Amino acid sequence: MSLISCQGISKIYKMGEVEIKALNNVSVEISKSQSISFIGPSGSGKTTMLNLFGVLDKPTSGTLKVIGTDISKLNYVERAKFRGEHLGFIFQNFNLIPVLTVYENVEYPLIMVKSIPPKERKEKVLSLLDAVGMLDQKDKLINQISGGQKQRVAIARSLTTDPKIVLADEPTANLDHESAYKVMSLMKRLSREIGTTFIFSTHDPKIVKEVDITYTIEDGVLVNREERNN
Amino acid sequence: MNNIIKIAFRNLYRQKRRSFLTMGIVAFGVLAVLLFSATAGSFKNFMISEITDSMLGHIQIHAKGYVSSLDNLPLDKTIKAKQIKEMEKILDEIPEIESYTYRILLGGMVSNYLESTSAKFSAIIPAKETKVAPLLEERLLKGEFLKKGEILLPEMITKGFDSKIGDDIVLVATNADGSVNGQPLKISGIMESVVGPTGKYGYIHFDDAKSILRMNETEISEVAIRLKNFNDLEKVNSILNEKLAAIKNKKDQPFFEIHTWEKLSPFYNIAKMIDMMSMFIKIILIGIVLVSIMNVMIMAVYERTKEIGAISAMGTLPSKIRLMFLFEGLFLGVFGSVIGVVASLIAIFIVNISNITVAFGRNSNILLQPEVSFSQIVMTALIVILVAIVAVLEPAFKASKLEPIEALRQN
Ligand SMILES: Nc1ncnc2c1ncn2[C@@H]1O[C@H](COP(=O)(O)OP(=O)(O)OP(=O)(O)O)[C@@H](O)[C@H]1O
């Protein structure tokens, strides 16, 4: 079964009289255990695409199934539940909770979104912090660590609930090249180890080298699909 | 839940200055309310007990129409022996009543054989009177309390007469039938001047009044009642109204009229004004709490829009986001009231130890002893906390309804 099945979806933003067609009749199937990137120039529709896959938004037309569920049938609360249950998110500007420590940020989804027993929770958080190499920084507050470190914490946080899909909209855009490379290879490694599918968007062609499948998007249309065997 | 509380708490701490300022404003409001109601309450209670314990008693019973013609102290509107008997039966059956006494009120002339002046007198049964008005004896400036054949004169008259304790004077009064009668009495004590513009108000013995007024049978002008517990005032008032209504006069209307001290003393209006001012201050407090907490929470939601977008995207349910903000507002209210209560207790303590006195009417030094009851503290704190929750509702709902993609886009 494909994780994401999307048939002829369009997304139109209405700004007063003006209509902006952010996605135009896109069809794509994404199956398990791949890292997938959407690359394209600014304004091409990458964020729009990821918001739809992330059940944060609904398509204007077409059908979109995420993990077998037709998301256009879900209401606000059901979408929140669905995201908590099946999806992980990594944001361009990290969006960690500034009043919590590194450890508490990673723990957050396990308390507030999906609750598991304290002992298991602790093991899980520590092993993820270890996996992203942030174990020694676990008691620091967010403003005491670097951007690359923040994104590694965010990766750990996105994985705590064992999501089938992690969506990352330009996760490396705010990072220097070296940190960006480290974050990319970390995601790639984790996707292999854990079996989570990472879907992210980027402008940066160099980063694309790290992923299995790359879609090129231009003006809301998928124009190219490239598969690599790394 | 723990985590929600933890996050709410840390968010307050993140904006330390702002949070403390808001709590400070809330605390100041609580302080104003508690200090005012404690101080004004102490003054009010002092005055009420002065009035009821030294003169009026808590409740008075008269024959119908007496109070409206009180200025003339009419002797034809008295309670006669027959009604006294019926009434006693009823009074004795009400357990809330501590004691009651009878008075005959009369106007008359007193003369020291050289000069004379008019005055009003209350004829009392001393042993019973002091049970109903325990502070009456304290108004004695000189001499001793009343016995038969004696008279207590207000300071005003004895000064004018240049009389002293033990002197004889004559009291002359008009009887119910219009004839005049007089009797010599010995001055046993000098009283503080009290009611009315003239302050000429003295006391004689009940039996002497009967003989001056040539009453064959006992007739009384009023019954004064003291309750075991002042707070039963309304309850006993309504019991009396109900039971005494059964006793009718010749026109088949209720024979008696019943008044609580409130209807008999002009101070009641001042007491009511004090209560109203307390109320106003409470309303102002509610306004302060509402505005300051709402303001700070609207700001918090605005500042944290992106953060809310992120946790919402991650699947945090709206109800939990709402709770986070509700707890923040709640904490502002709770801590603000705790600080305010502590500050109030300290302030009240300071007022108590610094022996502040105020003057009111004939009382030139009323010692302010503010006192705040536990229930008052709890009520005030509860109001504040409740208002804090109301204030945070709108911002909290707004936060929980944010669309994650819109919120995340905000800079
Ligand atoms: N909420 C919105 N309202 C109106 N138009 C929008 C909205 N969001 C996106 N658009 C428009 O839709 C198009 C696609 O936007 P999108 O954000 O998906 O592009 P993007 O590929 O992510 O660009 P970037 O690389 O700059 O992030 C753009 O023309 C954009 O202006």
Ligand SMILES: [Mg+2]
């Ligand atoms: Mg984008």
